Amino acid sequence: MHDHRPHEGAPSTGGPTPKRVVPIRGEITEIVGALSSGRTSHLVACLRDVVSRCETAALVDTDETFDPAFASQAGVDLRRLLWVRCGGHRDVALRAADMLVRCPGFALVALDLGERVPRLSTTLAFRLKFAVRRTDVALLIVGRRRLTGSSAALAIETLREGIEWAGPGPVPTRLARVRTTTRVLRSRHAASGWSPSLWWSA
């Protein structure tokens, strides 16, 4: 039995668009955006949410850009995270994600495709969609552009709004925080629109 209701924090019908992306179990969620728009921070926050519930998560890292130190500072229990590094090979990353979503028991499988998102046929996208539904895993895909088209239940675009610097004097010495916002590109449950801004601390 699959519960396809949106989880807490996910876009709900008629409600305001939430600040944070929360992937839906048994569905595909996509986060797209330009570099430095906050999409990876959303990804790490999703990983943190899952492992803090003592569940298991997997990250397919296409370009090996995941930083475990930053993730640990963000609260990710690294023991519950399976990190798969693909050396820049997009096809390998897709096959690894396909294997992972077919293994029941993972709460979240994240696929970070980086800047170069490959083309995915509709057939393969539907395969992923049905595999995810069968195992009730949440598949989160992060990249520059969308991958799975209409197979995704939720697609979010991230946008950077501002930067705050910090320092003891007039000249800043450190990045303080970054403000981002999200826009729903596609959702079965929520109306499209911009969400309130969210600050990410450096």
Next chain:
Amino acid sequence: MSRFGCVLVEHFDAAAVERCEPALRESPLAIINASAPTGKIKTVLEANAEAREQGVRPGMTETEARARCPMLVTRPWVEEYVVAARDALLEAALAVSPRIEDGGAGLVYVDTVGLERLIGDPASIGRRLVHQARAVGLPARVGLAVSRTAARVAAARATGAVTVIPPGRERAALARAPLAALDLTPDLAATLARWGARTLGELAALPRDGLAMRLGPAGLRAHDLALGLDRDPFRPWTPPPFWEEAQGLEWEIDSIGALALVLETVLERLGQRLAAVALTADALEVRLGLASGGYHARAVSLAYPMGEVKPMLTLLVLDLEAHPPQAPVTRVAVSAHPIRTSAGQGGLWQPPAPVPRDLVSMLARLAALVGAENLGSPVLGDSHRPDDFTMLAFSPPVELEPSDHRGPRGWRSPRQNPATPDEPEHRLALRRTRPASRVDVETAGERPARVDARHVVACAGPWRASGEWWDAEAWARDEWDVVLGDGALCRLARDRLTGHWYLDGVYD
């Protein structure tokens, strides 16, 4: 009073082969010395009960045996078969009693004292021993008596599976047994035969003082054995740390697919032995004999203790596909490192997690896809050096609340580190560049102005860091956070030892 059981497997070399090829159990089977030098006549070393019914006996030439039994099936004597079957029989007995003694090939003595309260009367203990031996593929007969010799003679002469000699009835039970049942030295047996003692009853009737005077200690020992008394110490057997099963092949195998079928057979036997004593394996070692004369050995860590054949086979096959043997395979041996795992179940409120059986198979497939070094859980190093981590095999903790609240070094549970006002909930992530790429930076004063010909819109820094200055691995750097003209928010680092600039990563 001590009580012993004797587990006896007749025609053991033939039984060891039948254990590996169960289809041979209904056929007359002879084991021949195939390794005899060229020109030497091959002789029968052992024959099973069906072959013996048709007159085949050890010591015959293969030609004579085939003349007596045209349907005779022959197999070469393979040491691995016998060793594995012998170990399997010992482990089967060990599953019933913690004190057993290796009496030789196909013979195990079991100390049954105290087992009555666990299992029942002696007949029930005997049936349990027979059942355990059959579970590992060996047909056994069991005798139970107050001495090992009496138990062995009872097992050897019995027609049923279990024979029990009541206490005090040993002499009567042994009286009809031939003198050969005692395995006496040939000289002593010949001397006793000259005296007219052909059965144990006749030997027991001889005057003890006279035997001591004429034959010395050997005569007294033979007399004791005939009376059903054991004077030899009990030598307990303990299982070796590695358990092995092997299979010799009559043909060469040069494909992993065909090898997988043989591996499955071997693993099934190994799994039966482990299951018989409630053990699981956490590592396997496969040793392939090659047609070229060499060996191909692989060690496979199972990542999770298991006893199921299917995932173990998957892991072995994946490993052999990644590291195939260099020549056709003629012999297969698999050994397991056994451990004892306590049975348990997840908590009622424990969230679902991947089933270990599925997880190890999936991890092995992923390792074959991306490489084992690119798979696992990161563990942070005990250092301030940027990007200092190591990869460990993925093994998520099963407990809901960590018993050790500090956790292993580098692992930080979110429960230990909750979001607080001092540490905001949402942390910015860095997409790290690996390895850190060297960039050309133009500076204005000491602040970056252009990075690889891209204009710097804003920057903050330097954030100075250094470490391990006492070591050859010393490092020192100035970190800068910069916004480039294309909107990218990057972290740059200037190596203060070399003066080079690097792109650490991009905030995202």
